[in-house]
Amino acid sequence: MADFGVAAGQFVAVVWDKSSPAEPLKGLVGELQALTGNEGRVSVENIDQLLQSAHKESSFDVILSGVIPRSTVLHSADILAEMARILRPGGCLFLKEPVETAAVSNGRVRTASKLCSALTLSGLVEVRELQREPLSAEEKQSAQEHLGHLGDSLLSVQVTGRKPNFEVGSSSQLKLSVAKKSAPSGKPAVDPAAVKLWTLSANDMEDESADLIDSDELLDPEDLKKPDPASLRAPACGEGKKRKACKNCTCGLAEELEREKSAAQTSSQPKSACGNCYLGDAFRCASCPYLGMPAFKPGEQVLLSASSLHDD
Numbered sequence: 001m002a003d004f005g006v007a008a009g010q011f012v013a014v015v016w017d018k019s020s021p022a023e024p025l026k027g028l029v030g031e032l033q034a035l036t037g038n039e040g041r042v043s044v045e046n047i048d049q050l051l052q053s054a055h056k057e058s059s060f061d062v063i064l065s066g067v068i069p070r071s072t073v074l075h076s077a078d079i080l081a082e083m084a085r086i087l088r089p090g091g092c093l094f095l096k097e098p099v100e101t102a103a104v105s106n107g108r109v110r111t112a113s114k115l116c117s118a119l120t121l122s123g124l125v126e127v128r129e130l131q132r133e134p135l136s137a138e139e140k141q142s143a144q145e146h147l148g149h150l151g152d153s154l155l156s157v158q159v160t161g162r163k164p165n166f167e168v169g170s171s172s173q174l175k176l177s178v179a180k181k182s183a184p185s186g187k188p189a190v191d192p193a194a195v196k197l198w199t200l201s202a203n204d205m206e207d208e209s210a211d212l213i214d215s216d217e218l219l220d221p222e223d224l225k226k227p228d229p230a231s232l233r234a235p236a237c238g239e240g241k242k243r244k245a246c247k248n249c250t251c252g253l254a255e256e257l258e259r260e261k262s263a264a265q266t267s268s269q270p271k272s273a274c275g276n277c278y279l280g281d282a283f284r285c286a287s288c289p290y291l292g293m294p295a296f297k298p299g300e301q302v303l304l305s306a307s308s309l310h311d312d
Contacts, residue, residue, distance in 0.1 A: 006035055007035075008035060009037060010041065011036075011088075012036060012041065012043070012060060012062045013045055013059075013062070013063045013086070014042065015073070017066075017146075018146060019145075020070075020073070021068065021070050024069045025068050043060070047073060047075075047079060050082055057086060058086070058087070058088040058089065058167060060087055061092075062091060063087060065083070070136065072098050072146055072147060074098075074108060074109070074147065075097060075115075075118070087163040089163055089164060089166055091162070092162050093161050095159055097110075097115060097156075097157060097159070098149075101155055107149070109149060109154065112129060112157050116128075123163070124163060125163070125164050126160075129157060129159050130158045130160055274288075277289075279295055280294070
Protein backbone atom coordinates (compact mmCIF):
# COMPACT_ATOMS: atom_id res chain seq x y z
CA MET A 1 0.00 0.00 0.00
CA ALA A 2 2.97 2.27 0.30
CA ASP A 3 3.04 2.44 -3.52
CA PHE A 4 -0.36 4.17 -3.48
CA GLY A 5 0.44 6.57 -0.63
CA VAL A 6 -2.48 5.40 1.54
CA ALA A 7 -2.11 6.38 5.20
CA ALA A 8 -4.08 5.74 8.36
CA GLY A 9 -7.26 7.79 8.76
CA GLN A 10 -7.67 8.50 5.03
CA PHE A 11 -10.80 7.85 2.98
CA VAL A 12 -10.16 5.52 0.03
CA ALA A 13 -12.35 4.51 -2.93
CA VAL A 14 -11.71 1.31 -4.90
CA VAL A 15 -13.28 1.24 -8.38
CA TRP A 16 -13.78 -2.08 -10.22
CA ASP A 17 -15.66 -3.42 -13.23
CA LYS A 18 -16.83 -6.80 -14.54
CA SER A 19 -13.29 -7.77 -15.54
CA SER A 20 -12.06 -7.51 -11.93
CA PRO A 21 -11.71 -10.91 -10.18
CA ALA A 22 -13.61 -11.16 -6.89
CA GLU A 23 -10.88 -12.69 -4.71
CA PRO A 24 -8.12 -10.16 -5.50
CA LEU A 25 -10.69 -7.37 -5.00
CA LYS A 26 -11.60 -8.64 -1.53
CA GLY A 27 -7.94 -9.00 -0.62
CA LEU A 28 -7.17 -5.40 -1.66
CA VAL A 29 -10.15 -4.01 0.26
CA GLY A 30 -9.14 -5.95 3.38
CA GLU A 31 -5.62 -4.54 3.27
CA LEU A 32 -6.95 -1.01 2.87
CA GLN A 33 -9.36 -1.39 5.78
CA ALA A 34 -6.59 -2.62 8.04
CA LEU A 35 -4.36 0.28 6.98
CA THR A 36 -6.93 3.07 7.35
CA GLY A 37 -8.10 1.68 10.71
CA ASN A 38 -11.83 1.86 9.96
CA GLU A 39 -14.03 -0.17 7.62
CA GLY A 40 -16.18 2.90 6.92
CA ARG A 41 -13.22 4.70 5.38
CA VAL A 42 -12.98 2.32 2.39
CA SER A 43 -15.66 2.50 -0.31
CA VAL A 44 -15.99 -0.05 -3.13
CA GLU A 45 -17.67 1.23 -6.29
CA ASN A 46 -18.57 -0.37 -9.62
CA ILE A 47 -17.37 1.85 -12.46
CA ASP A 48 -20.71 1.51 -14.24
CA GLN A 49 -22.56 2.87 -11.17
CA LEU A 50 -20.06 5.57 -10.17
CA LEU A 51 -21.91 8.37 -11.96
CA GLN A 52 -25.12 7.46 -10.07
CA SER A 53 -23.43 7.29 -6.65
CA ALA A 54 -24.37 9.74 -3.92
CA HIS A 55 -20.82 10.74 -3.02
CA LYS A 56 -20.36 14.42 -2.30
CA GLU A 57 -17.49 16.36 -3.76
CA SER A 58 -14.18 16.14 -1.90
CA SER A 59 -15.08 12.79 -0.31
CA PHE A 60 -11.88 10.73 -0.78
CA ASP A 61 -8.18 11.22 -0.21
CA VAL A 62 -7.16 8.39 -2.58
CA ILE A 63 -8.99 6.68 -5.46
CA LEU A 64 -7.73 3.37 -6.87
CA SER A 65 -9.21 2.19 -10.16
CA GLY A 66 -8.30 -0.80 -12.30
CA VAL A 67 -5.39 -1.73 -10.00
CA ILE A 68 -6.80 -5.18 -9.18
CA PRO A 69 -4.67 -7.89 -10.81
CA ARG A 70 -6.01 -9.41 -14.08
CA SER A 71 -8.54 -6.56 -14.59
CA THR A 72 -8.78 -4.49 -17.80
CA VAL A 73 -10.72 -1.34 -16.86
CA LEU A 74 -11.26 1.50 -19.37
CA HIS A 75 -11.97 5.00 -18.02
CA SER A 76 -14.20 7.34 -20.02
CA ALA A 77 -13.95 11.13 -19.84
CA ASP A 78 -17.11 11.28 -17.69
CA ILE A 79 -15.71 8.73 -15.24
CA LEU A 80 -12.43 10.64 -14.91
CA ALA A 81 -14.31 13.91 -14.34
CA GLU A 82 -16.42 12.25 -11.61
CA MET A 83 -13.30 10.88 -9.91
CA ALA A 84 -11.76 14.34 -9.96
CA ARG A 85 -14.96 15.74 -8.41
CA ILE A 86 -15.11 13.34 -5.46
CA LEU A 87 -11.37 13.68 -4.76
CA ARG A 88 -10.38 16.05 -1.99
CA PRO A 89 -8.08 18.96 -2.86
CA GLY A 90 -4.58 17.51 -2.85
CA GLY A 91 -5.92 13.94 -3.17
CA CYS A 92 -4.39 11.40 -5.57
CA LEU A 93 -5.84 9.12 -8.23
CA PHE A 94 -4.10 5.86 -9.18
CA LEU A 95 -5.45 3.97 -12.16
CA LYS A 96 -4.35 1.09 -14.33
CA GLU A 97 -5.56 0.69 -17.90
CA PRO A 98 -4.57 -1.26 -21.04
CA VAL A 99 -3.25 1.03 -23.78
CA GLU A 100 -2.30 0.68 -27.43
CA THR A 101 1.35 0.59 -28.40
CA ALA A 102 0.56 2.03 -31.84
CA ALA A 103 0.94 5.78 -32.30
CA VAL A 104 -2.72 6.16 -33.35
CA SER A 105 -5.62 4.33 -31.77
CA ASN A 106 -8.89 3.98 -33.68
CA GLY A 107 -10.76 1.75 -31.20
CA ARG A 108 -11.93 2.00 -27.57
CA VAL A 109 -8.42 1.49 -26.25
CA ARG A 110 -6.32 4.69 -26.11
CA THR A 111 -2.63 5.26 -26.31
CA ALA A 112 -0.66 6.12 -23.16
CA SER A 113 -0.29 9.76 -24.18
CA LYS A 114 -4.04 10.14 -24.75
CA LEU A 115 -4.74 8.57 -21.37
CA CYS A 116 -2.49 11.12 -19.64
CA SER A 117 -4.16 13.93 -21.63
CA ALA A 118 -7.59 12.69 -20.50
CA LEU A 119 -6.53 12.91 -16.85
CA THR A 120 -5.25 16.44 -17.39
CA LEU A 121 -8.47 17.49 -19.10
CA SER A 122 -10.48 16.11 -16.16
CA GLY A 123 -8.82 18.70 -13.89
CA LEU A 124 -5.90 16.76 -12.39
CA VAL A 125 -2.35 18.05 -12.19
CA GLU A 126 1.07 16.40 -11.95
CA VAL A 127 -0.14 13.60 -14.22
CA ARG A 128 2.62 11.09 -14.88
CA GLU A 129 3.14 7.49 -15.91
CA LEU A 130 4.36 5.23 -13.08
CA GLN A 131 4.74 1.84 -14.70
CA ARG A 132 4.40 0.14 -18.07
CA GLU A 133 4.46 -3.63 -18.55
CA PRO A 134 3.16 -6.25 -20.99
CA LEU A 135 -0.22 -7.82 -20.37
CA SER A 136 -0.21 -11.16 -18.64
CA ALA A 137 -1.95 -14.13 -20.18
CA GLU A 138 -4.99 -13.61 -17.92
CA GLU A 139 -5.13 -9.89 -18.85
CA LYS A 140 -4.94 -10.70 -22.59
CA GLN A 141 -7.85 -13.10 -22.19
CA SER A 142 -9.80 -10.46 -20.20
CA ALA A 143 -9.14 -7.85 -22.91
CA GLN A 144 -10.43 -10.26 -25.53
CA GLU A 145 -13.56 -11.11 -23.52
CA HIS A 146 -14.53 -7.67 -22.20
CA LEU A 147 -12.96 -5.27 -24.72
CA GLY A 148 -13.18 -7.36 -27.89
CA HIS A 149 -9.51 -6.69 -28.60
CA LEU A 150 -7.47 -9.29 -30.49
CA GLY A 151 -3.71 -9.21 -30.91
CA ASP A 152 -0.61 -8.45 -28.90
CA SER A 153 -0.46 -4.66 -29.32
CA LEU A 154 -1.61 -3.81 -25.77
CA LEU A 155 0.38 -2.79 -22.71
CA SER A 156 -0.69 -2.25 -19.12
CA VAL A 157 0.04 1.30 -17.90
CA GLN A 158 -0.29 2.66 -14.39
CA VAL A 159 -0.87 6.44 -14.20
CA THR A 160 -1.33 8.86 -11.31
CA GLY A 161 -2.61 12.41 -10.98
CA ARG A 162 -3.28 14.85 -8.14
CA LYS A 163 -6.19 17.19 -7.60
CA PRO A 164 -5.17 20.86 -7.16
CA ASN A 165 -5.29 22.33 -3.66
CA PHE A 166 -8.59 24.08 -4.36
CA GLU A 167 -12.13 23.03 -5.05
CA VAL A 168 -14.04 23.62 -8.28
CA GLY A 169 -15.81 27.00 -8.11
CA SER A 170 -13.55 28.43 -5.40
CA SER A 171 -12.14 31.92 -5.80
CA SER A 172 -9.06 33.76 -4.64
CA GLN A 173 -7.96 37.37 -4.86
CA LEU A 174 -5.05 37.99 -7.19
CA LYS A 175 -2.52 40.71 -6.53
CA LEU A 176 -1.39 42.18 -9.81
CA SER A 177 1.65 44.42 -9.97
CA VAL A 178 1.01 46.91 -12.75
CA ALA A 179 3.95 49.04 -13.77
CA LYS A 180 3.25 52.77 -13.81
CA LYS A 181 3.19 54.04 -17.34
CA SER A 182 5.70 56.73 -18.14
CA ALA A 183 4.72 59.82 -20.10
CA PRO A 184 5.22 59.50 -23.89
CA SER A 185 8.49 60.92 -25.10
CA GLY A 186 6.77 63.16 -27.67
CA LYS A 187 4.48 64.77 -25.08
CA PRO A 188 5.97 67.40 -22.74
CA ALA A 189 5.66 66.79 -19.02
CA VAL A 190 3.17 68.97 -17.14
CA ASP A 191 4.63 71.38 -14.62
CA PRO A 192 3.09 70.63 -11.17
CA ALA A 193 3.07 74.35 -10.40
CA ALA A 194 1.00 75.04 -13.51
CA VAL A 195 -1.45 72.31 -12.58
CA LYS A 196 -1.93 73.86 -9.17
CA LEU A 197 -2.70 77.25 -10.72
CA TRP A 198 -5.52 75.76 -12.81
CA THR A 199 -7.00 73.73 -9.94
CA LEU A 200 -10.17 75.14 -8.36
CA SER A 201 -11.35 73.66 -5.10
CA ALA A 202 -14.58 74.13 -3.15
CA ASN A 203 -12.79 76.46 -0.72
CA ASP A 204 -11.80 78.71 -3.60
CA MET A 205 -15.48 79.04 -4.57
CA GLU A 206 -16.27 80.46 -1.11
CA ASP A 207 -13.21 82.70 -1.03
CA GLU A 208 -14.33 86.28 -1.66
CA SER A 209 -10.84 87.33 -2.66
CA ALA A 210 -10.81 84.87 -5.59
CA ASP A 211 -11.44 86.73 -8.87
CA LEU A 212 -14.05 84.66 -10.71
CA ILE A 213 -15.39 85.71 -14.10
CA ASP A 214 -19.00 85.13 -15.14
CA SER A 215 -19.05 83.39 -18.50
CA ASP A 216 -22.10 85.42 -19.61
CA GLU A 217 -20.06 88.63 -19.30
CA LEU A 218 -17.73 87.38 -22.01
CA LEU A 219 -20.54 87.62 -24.63
CA ASP A 220 -21.22 90.90 -26.48
CA PRO A 221 -24.76 92.00 -27.43
CA GLU A 222 -23.94 91.12 -31.05
CA ASP A 223 -23.17 87.55 -30.00
CA LEU A 224 -26.68 87.16 -28.58
CA LYS A 225 -28.48 88.20 -31.79
CA LYS A 226 -30.05 85.50 -33.93
CA PRO A 227 -28.31 85.39 -37.32
CA ASP A 228 -30.19 86.19 -40.54
CA PRO A 229 -31.03 82.93 -42.41
CA ALA A 230 -29.94 84.57 -45.69
CA SER A 231 -26.44 85.09 -44.29
CA LEU A 232 -26.14 81.37 -43.59
CA ARG A 233 -26.76 80.33 -47.17
CA ALA A 234 -23.97 79.02 -49.30
CA PRO A 235 -22.81 81.42 -52.06
CA ALA A 236 -23.99 79.12 -54.89
CA CYS A 237 -27.35 78.21 -53.31
CA GLY A 238 -30.27 79.90 -55.16
CA GLU A 239 -28.11 81.54 -57.84
CA GLY A 240 -29.29 81.76 -61.44
CA LYS A 241 -32.42 82.97 -63.20
CA LYS A 242 -34.54 80.27 -61.61
CA ARG A 243 -34.31 79.91 -57.88
CA LYS A 244 -33.16 76.38 -57.15
CA ALA A 245 -31.72 74.90 -53.99
CA CYS A 246 -28.38 73.13 -54.28
CA LYS A 247 -27.99 69.43 -53.57
CA ASN A 248 -28.09 68.56 -49.84
CA CYS A 249 -29.24 72.09 -49.03
CA THR A 250 -28.86 72.95 -45.34
CA CYS A 251 -29.49 76.70 -45.37
CA GLY A 252 -33.30 76.44 -45.49
CA LEU A 253 -33.84 77.43 -49.16
CA ALA A 254 -35.16 73.98 -50.05
CA GLU A 255 -37.85 74.19 -47.34
CA GLU A 256 -38.70 77.77 -48.38
CA LEU A 257 -39.22 76.77 -52.04
CA GLU A 258 -41.35 73.81 -50.94
CA ARG A 259 -43.60 76.10 -48.89
CA GLU A 260 -43.96 78.54 -51.85
CA LYS A 261 -44.88 75.66 -54.14
CA SER A 262 -47.57 74.41 -51.73
CA ALA A 263 -49.02 77.92 -51.36
CA ALA A 264 -49.15 78.36 -55.16
CA GLN A 265 -51.00 75.06 -55.61
CA THR A 266 -53.52 76.03 -52.96
CA SER A 267 -54.22 79.45 -54.50
CA SER A 268 -54.55 78.02 -58.04
CA GLN A 269 -57.50 75.80 -57.14
CA PRO A 270 -60.95 77.25 -57.97
CA LYS A 271 -63.03 78.56 -55.09
CA SER A 272 -66.76 78.19 -54.72
CA ALA A 273 -68.85 81.41 -54.59
CA CYS A 274 -71.88 79.76 -53.02
CA GLY A 275 -70.10 77.16 -50.93
CA ASN A 276 -72.37 74.33 -52.17
CA CYS A 277 -70.28 72.95 -55.03
CA TYR A 278 -69.26 69.82 -53.15
CA LEU A 279 -72.92 68.81 -52.45
CA GLY A 280 -73.77 67.85 -56.03
CA ASP A 281 -75.60 69.23 -59.09
CA ALA A 282 -78.85 69.73 -57.14
CA PHE A 283 -77.20 72.46 -55.08
CA ARG A 284 -74.93 74.01 -57.73
CA CYS A 285 -75.62 77.19 -59.67
CA ALA A 286 -75.90 77.29 -63.47
CA SER A 287 -72.34 78.58 -63.96
CA CYS A 288 -70.74 76.13 -61.49
CA PRO A 289 -67.56 74.62 -62.99
CA TYR A 290 -68.32 71.34 -61.15
CA LEU A 291 -71.59 70.64 -63.04
CA GLY A 292 -71.83 67.04 -64.10
CA MET A 293 -69.32 65.88 -61.53
CA PRO A 294 -70.20 63.74 -58.55
CA ALA A 295 -70.30 65.16 -55.04
CA PHE A 296 -67.02 65.33 -53.09
CA LYS A 297 -65.86 66.09 -49.59
CA PRO A 298 -64.94 69.65 -48.58
CA GLY A 299 -61.26 70.27 -49.09
CA GLU A 300 -60.85 67.25 -51.36
CA GLN A 301 -58.74 68.01 -54.43
CA VAL A 302 -60.82 67.92 -57.64
CA LEU A 303 -59.18 68.22 -61.05
CA LEU A 304 -61.07 70.26 -63.67
CA SER A 305 -60.42 70.23 -67.36
CA ALA A 306 -59.33 73.45 -69.08
CA SER A 307 -62.61 73.69 -71.00
CA SER A 308 -64.74 73.58 -67.86
CA LEU A 309 -62.92 76.61 -66.42
CA HIS A 310 -63.95 78.89 -69.28
CA ASP A 311 -67.49 80.33 -69.30
CA ASP A 312 -69.07 80.05 -72.77
